[in-house]
Amino acid sequence: MDFDRAPFRDELFHAESFHAESFRAELDAQPWASYTHAYGSAEDVPGCLRALAGDDDAAAEEAQSELYGSILHQGSVYEASAKAVPFLARIAAAGIRTADVLLLIGGIAEGGTDPDPGPDLGSDPAGSGAVRESDEAACRRAVVAQLPLLLASVEHEDRAVRQAAAWAAGWTGTAGAALAVPALRDRAAVEKDPLVRAELLTSLVESDPEGSASAAAGAVGPDSPPELRIAAVMACADIGLPWTRDHHEAVLDLLPLDRLAADRYDHSRNEPLHDICLTLLDRDTEADREAVFALLDAALRSADPEARTEAVWVVTTACELSRSAPVRLAPALISAAAEDGTDDETGALSALGRLGPSGAPAADLLAARAAGDGDTADRALEALVAVDPVRAASLLARDLERRPRALQAASGGPADSLPVVPYDPELLAAVRRRLATMEPGGTTPFRLTALLASWGPDASDAVPELLAALPAHPRVLPKALVAVCPPGRRAEVADALRARTGTGPADERIEAARALHELTGDHGALLPLLAELLAGSARGGGGSGGSAEPIREAAEAAAAVGPAAASLVPALRAALNSPGAERNNPQMDDDIALAVALHRITGDAAEAVPVLAGVLGDRDGLWRRWTLVRAAAAAGSLGPAARPLVPVLKALLADPRQTPSAALALRAVAPDDLDAGHMAGLLLDAAEAGAAPFEAVDALVAFGTDALSDEHRARFTELGERDRRVVRSGLDGTVEITDERLRARVRAAVRSR
Secondary structure (H helix, E strand, O other), X not given: OOHHHOOEOHHHHHOOOOOHHHHHHHHHHOOHXXXXXXOEEOOOHHHHHHHHOEOOHHHHHHHHHHHHHHOEEOOEEOHHHHHHHHHHHHHHXXXXXXXXXXXXXXXXXXXXXXXXXXXXXXXOOOOOOOOOOOHHHHHHXXXXXXXXXXXXXXXXXXXXXXXXXXXXXXXXXHHHHHHHHHHHHXXXXXXXOHHHHHHHHHHHHHHOHHHHHHHHHHOOOOOOOHHHXXXXXXXXXXXXXXXXXXXHHHHHHHOOOHHHHOOOOOHHHOOHHHHHHHHHHHHOOHHHHHHHHHHHHHHHOOOOHHHHHHHHHHHHHHHHHEOOHHHHHHHHHHHHHHHHOOOOOOOHHHHHHHHHHHHHHXXXXXXXXXXXXXXXXXXXXXXXXXXXXXXXXXXXXXXXXXXXHHHHHHEOOOOOOOOEOOOOHHHHHHHHHHHHHOOOOOOOOHHHHHHHHHHHHHHHHHHHHHHHHOOOOOOOHHXXXXXXXXHHHHHHHHHHHHHHOOOOOHXXXXXXXXXHHHHHOOOOOHHHHHHHHHHHHHHOOOOOOOOOHHHHHHHHHHHHHHHHHHHHHHHHHHHOOOOOOOOOHHHHHHHHHHHHHHHHHHOOOOOHHHHHHHHHOOOOOOOOHHHHHHHXXXXXXXXXXXXXXXXXXXXXXXXXXXXXXXXHHHHHHOHHHOOHHHHHHHHHHXXXXXXXXXXXXXXXXXXXXXXXXXXXXXXXXHHXXXXXXXXXXXXXXXXXXXXXXXXXXHHHHHHOO
């Protein structure tokens, strides 16, 4: 589509304040190619604006999609976004696709931020030295400037236009409040449509929360239409008003709630029950938590399956946020699961696993459901793994092949953070049978071997099946063999691994050789393979450009061998990236592993220190967190020889995500330079912020909790006793379990003082 030739609608020529020629002239006068959006140059924006104003509906829809992708990309705004706002406002005011264009303008305002008070900063003139306004502030400022045009649309005869105008005006924030609030209030006084009234109230609360509190409270009662009523309840929660019986009853009267927000334009708040409960839990008071629990308890016991479905979803969030939620909500969630029968209609059965040990009363129900067929039975057994892993083991043994979700949970979950089922002879026998029937080229038995490895020597009876399956799965089984191998079978397993070091692809031979070294200390087969791997990586450019994962693998294996790997030192040095070269994260990870290997082999830190200094001093790259953590740990492994790294390690302390690794490294490198009280405060800050809670707690324990001040001891104790979870992120279903493990760690440390 040639956007530049798209014809304009007649309205563009006849709108009193809109003229096609001046519109086109002003559009063409902008240096669009010098502006940027999500994909670089904004030279395509004027064509999209012309098409949006044209009479070709298909072209206009395509242009609108293009603009959402470029100037409002996934909610982010850019320089070109602000520049486009005046033209979008004029299109909307001319009556052309007004509702759609208003929503685009409102999205740009939502992606912006209130500008600092003062004049429009605009672009920084060359050599002026002025500070350029952020794209976000420029976008919010641009929409505020168009408020007279936007607010005129709140009087439009079309309901969708009035609703869109109200929503867009609300996102001008405090910057637009002086203009927006009076106009929105005037319209709210006469508006009859429930959805528009809900949108107007929400926007008023966004622009003037204190001044809109009485209006929100007054709309909670049963005389208000449902759409407005639930918007009022949400507004009261947002403003911070105390939760009352009226709010509670309004929510229960209106369940299920999602249908009441389905046609609202605030798509980030289209799950009212979830949003209300999240807002109240964020207040972190006993009264607000109890309000949430009472609300969810009642919703879970509703006769309406849709209401129960909404409540189940919120329960999972509540359990992620609040340590008291599982035990408080367990009875109602069990009741909802029982009400569903055998089909898990609301998801309550699966959600029982989020309760952990607090869900123990559900064990009989879960076991009964797990005895059935299909995915529901698998989900029930998956939940039982979290609630009662001992009982789950025997049930999993009966039908291992048809319980993939339960097996994943039993063997460590998607992030190896879920409970692992303890050793069970019946389950071991089932795993052995499964290994014996697996055909070459079939599914790699990651989960089976993870389960066996977690049992260690208790699973030694599986050695024959592991040996038989080794040729078919040479990358996965060597580690499991080492983990389960009893002393009496060490020679047999070593012979099998040694045989694998001489056959197959290089990565498979190295895996066998590493396992052989771990089992017996024999590195005779490993060193030539590592030399071959390093040489191949060097030929492939691994040490001088694109990072190659084998470099890190070889370096880690060489480090494990230690001084006996001296023959590899030249190849390890050759694999290092050139000093001062631009490196991505994988290349830095390679260099960290190489530096550690060189130190462990030679005993000399002289080569490692500058390599690590280069990594630790480069903190500006994307996704650098774990690379820096590894570099700090490597620095700590050097001990006092890494003293030159103290300045860069101390600089890392300012980032809560890096505080624990940097603190531990400094403790190993220069313990006399540390202020124990200051360090404890930083580590507690990191833990309380949820940035690196496990690492921070482990570091506090390593430093010694006996030396904590009274204030720090109280804060440390609070980490184990507070209701708000310390762990706040993780894969679905792992936050609660990980946080409970952290809580146990803190409590044990407090008791051991």
